[in-house]
Amino acid sequence: MMLVWRMLMFLAALFPAAAVSQEATVHYGNGPVQFLLRSTTDNTIIRPVIERFAELNPQLAITFEQWGSNALFAQSRADCQEGSVPADAILSSAVQQMVWLVNAACAHPHRSPAALALPPSRRWRDELWGITTEPAVIVYNKQLLDGAEVPRSRFALLDALRAKPGLYRGRIATYDIAASGLGYLFAYSDSLEATTFGALLESFARVNAVATCCSAEIIAGVAEGRFLIAYNVLGSYVANASAPQVGTILPEDYTLVLSRAYMIPKTARQKNVAAELLDFLLSPEAQELLAKAGLVTEIDAIDSGLSPSARRSIPLAPSLLVALDGNRRALLLEFWSDAFGRSDGP
Numbered sequence: 001m002m003l004v005w006r007m008l009m010f011l012a013a014l015f016p017a018a019a020v021s022q023e024a025t026v027h028y029g030n031g032p033v034q035f036l037l038r039s040t041t042d043n044t045i046i047r048p049v050i051e052r053f054a055e056l057n058p059q060l061a062i063t064f065e066q067w068g069s070n071a072l073f074a075q076s077r078a079d080c081q082e083g084s085v086p087a088d089a090i091l092s093s094a095v096q097q098m099v100w101l102v103n104a105a106c107a108h109p110h111r112s113p114a115a116l117a118l119p120p121s122r123r124w125r126d127e128l129w130g131i132t133t134e135p136a137v138i139v140y141n142k143q144l145l146d147g148a149e150v151p152r153s154r155f156a157l158l159d160a161l162r163a164k165p166g167l168y169r170g171r172i173a174t175y176d177i178a179a180s181g182l183g184y185l186f187a188y189s190d191s192l193e194a195t196t197f198g199a200l201l202e203s204f205a206r207v208n209a210v211a212t213c214c215s216a217e218i219i220a221g222v223a224e225g226r227f228l229i230a231y232n233v234l235g236s237y238v239a240n241a242s243a244p245q246v247g248t249i250l251p252e253d254y255t256l257v258l259s260r261a262y263m264i265p266k267t268a269r270q271k272n273v274a275a276e277l278l279d280f281l282l283s284p285e286a287q288e289l290l291a292k293a294g295l296v297t298e299i300d301a302i303d304s305g306l307s308p309s310a311r312r313s314i315p316l317a318p319s320l321l322v323a324l325d326g327n328r329r330a331l332l333l334e335f336w337s338d339a340f341g342r343s344d345g346p
Helices: 002-014 042-058 069-082 095-103 153-164 179-192 196-207 215-224 233-239 271-281 282-293 318-324 326-340
Strands: 024-028 032-041 058-066 089-092 128-130 134-141 173-174 210-212 231-235 246-249 255-258 260-265 311-313
Touching: 002 179, 024 042, 024 196, 032 069, 032 246, 032 260, 032 271, 042 058, 042 089, 042 179, 069 089, 069 095, 069 179, 095 128, 095 179, 095 260, 095 318, 134 233, 153 179, 153 196, 173 179, 173 215, 173 326, 179 196, 179 231, 179 255, 179 318, 196 326, 210 215, 210 326, 215 233, 231 233, 233 246, 271 282, 318 326
Parallel strands: 032 058, 032 089, 173 210, 173 231, 255 311
Antiparallel strands: 024 058, 089 260, 128 260, 134 231, 134 246, 134 255
16 A cells, blocks of 8 residues: 555656646736736736736736646646647746746747846746745744744744644644645755754644645634644735734744746747736836735845845756656655654644
8 A cells, every 4th residue: 555655646746737727817908919827826916017017018918827836837838748829928936847847948038138137046048037036934823822932943943843732733734745836845945955854844743733735725724813823834925915913934044035937938929928028027117016915025124134144045947856856756745744644642
């Protein structure tokens, strides 16, 4: 049985299942030029940015499709390999999957002053660009935990779980890395970065931590008090949750910072429009709109006290291909499943 389980995990690692359709579809503008943008970003968050681009380009009829990251990757990969008509542009938080697509020659290049002005960690081969800056945070319920109890690092979180397992039992949440490409990216980054990674998973197992798919579900659980703490949640979604009882911590040992990756598929029908959208997204006007939406965070500006040495930007680079190696992914999924699939008793 264990052999069968490991084989299934290995196959799942190599071939994330595609969804039969996107999660949501929204239309902007009614011009004669059809433009399709697929993204993992919640439409309600990015809406002001796309609305403004549509206003500036009345000739466009923009279809915005919201997808889960694994399904979007599977669909984009199939479009590339089978020669199907793809989206005109893709914007995803699961940047390791985007690096894979570029490495597989699925992308169209673009060079412009705005794109070339990006730092090297947010631009790869003139085919992939980091649009946002979003930290991964620890989320907590401010009404149920006072300031002295809130862990401000992974070490402090470990100490809290060991000292009060009864308090936290069943009330810690994080992403399900098998269902969430973003969650997998954060877990993979932790496994490389943190000496605490193994100990943290063991502690999560002891207190029956909950792994779930979605940022909205996790944040709602914290706001309602079902969860006291959530780990490695994308801060932009917290900023948009309108939940004053939810607080955030940028972990002091290190904080991962994600830039959502934008790609123009090589067989896109509207490559020029996709390039114009990229330059718009990088413009001061759009960056200000993205900041208001919580998708661009200036860590210094929020007085976090986080030292520069504790900031870990996830680079758009070939090194992320290792995250999608079948054996490595299967092992990490198995390790994660062991942690979230068992309980060591009361």
